Amino acid sequence: MDPLSDVVSFLRLRSYLVGGFEAGGNWSIGFDAYEAIKCYAVTAGACWIAVEGTGEPVFLQQGDCFMLPRGQPFRIASDLSLPPEDWRRYFLDATEGAVVKLNQGSGVTVLGGHFALAGPQAEMLLRLLPPIIHVRSETDSETLRWAFARMREELTGLKPGGVLIAQQLASMIFIQALRLYLKDNTGTGWLFALSDQRVAAAIKAIHREPSRRWTVKTLATEAGMSRASFAARFRQLVDESPLAYLTHWRMLLAGRRLELGEPISTIAEALGYESESAFRTAFKRVTGNTPRRHAQSFAQNGAVAMNGRIQQS
Template identity: 80%
Template sequence: MDPLSDIISFLRLRSYLVGGFEAGGNWSVGFDAHEAIKCYAVTAGACWIAVEGAGAPVFLQKGDCFMLPRGQPFQIASDLSLPPDDWRRHFLGTEEGALVKLNDGSGVTVLGGHFALAGPQAEILLGMLPPIVHLRGEAETLRWAFERMREELTDLKPGGILIAQQLAAMIFIQALRLYLNENKGTGWLFALTDQRIGAAIKAIHREPSRRWTVETLAVEAGMSRASFAARFRQLVGESPIEYLTRWRMRLAERSLEHGEPIGAIALSLGYESESAFRTAFKRVTGTTPRHHARSSGHRNAVRFLA
């Protein structure tokens, strides 16, 4: 499995909601802070969006997509100088998959949905993304998936929820791909687009238990040790061994949450002793493997009872 797929496999997509709105004339709607990732496509017309903490407002045109991964409050409008209506006035209580009409409902169409990522690893991915991801001219790439998701959730056919879940994952991954193609940054996500450093990251994810060194990872990247170490830190923001250890601990967390024995986990991740594994786990996560296992068991029980 490739590194991006590895990470996303940790993040359980949930709370799928799809729909959108059609707006005409002068309009403005304000939305509170939210936990879910919002991902939308402008399929007709144009409008403005201002996200708290994201800097200058963004002008959205037909064919644009935007994703809001950080959950900050935002305003979307024909004119941002208009006082925003509370979103509840128009959207609260609407049916799943509905298109809400603002004013006469002609001129601007925004179609999309939102979903949440469960699990403590979500910040590994979301923390690298800006408050708004603006994808210019990419609506057609995602529009089919949005419309199909809406159909599945409104028609209520057998298997519809499962199809909607798979579509949600596809939309999210495709939006990430489009964003990576257009942007540069620091972190493992952006480093995947670098052929040589990406090869080293893929090797780590392919064999996390292997006794990797900077030298052997440099061979995977086809670089000298010094050049590889400097390039890796420049792109990823940490050393190759730091990244390897952190990824091993992410895998360990998942195994602990599944109830696997600590000794078996240590061996599966390349540690010769349980003691060495415990030390690494606490250094990276700030807690002990046993405490993490107990805490995750408590959280699972609460979710079940809820």
């Protein structure tokens, strides 16, 4: 897989709610802080959105997509000068896949999904993203428009399996929105570095062979650059050295394998460490936790979550 696919697959991305709303007249809804990524599109009409602590509000037009990856409180409205109503009034008891109607619904339609992310790998991605990602309709977003049109059809057509199809579409929308955002924006971090062909080649090599004994020189060769130029370019774009990135990626891989119950000695060898001791030291330095404690913590949290689901059923 490519690096973006690698990281997203490690996030254990899942859509835990799809749906939306139709609104008519004057309206304003306020949403609290939340632990999820929201990804929606305005499929009809236009409205405003204001995310707390991000400066100027954003005007959303038909065909625009927006993603809220940080979980900050926000308001969405026909007119932001209106006092916002609490979201619970309309959405708290809505069923999965429902398209809620505000003021009888007419004029504005917003559809999308909420995504839950699991694991410490989430921070690796989300820390690089702004509080709001706005993909404008004039962007090359034919795939997004098709996906949201199909989602609307599935959610409003009430066909068998419609919610499941909408969930799969929501995951695709999340990836495509990231692609379009990276295409038209710049920043610092591995995610933005993927748009640089030479540095991306080195990152891909690390992901392809994480156990290899990489050096700055061999990674520079993958990038087709001199050692000094590559090291400077990598740090400029990724904001850390090539070998630091390699270590962080190895520890993310190690964390997943620990969660799956693999022996520490097996993981250390698979990731290129000469000894279990060297691996333990690296893991503790990067994560602040020992491999054994990481595995135990994951097992305990999983048991608590499972117990909670049993009690609710």
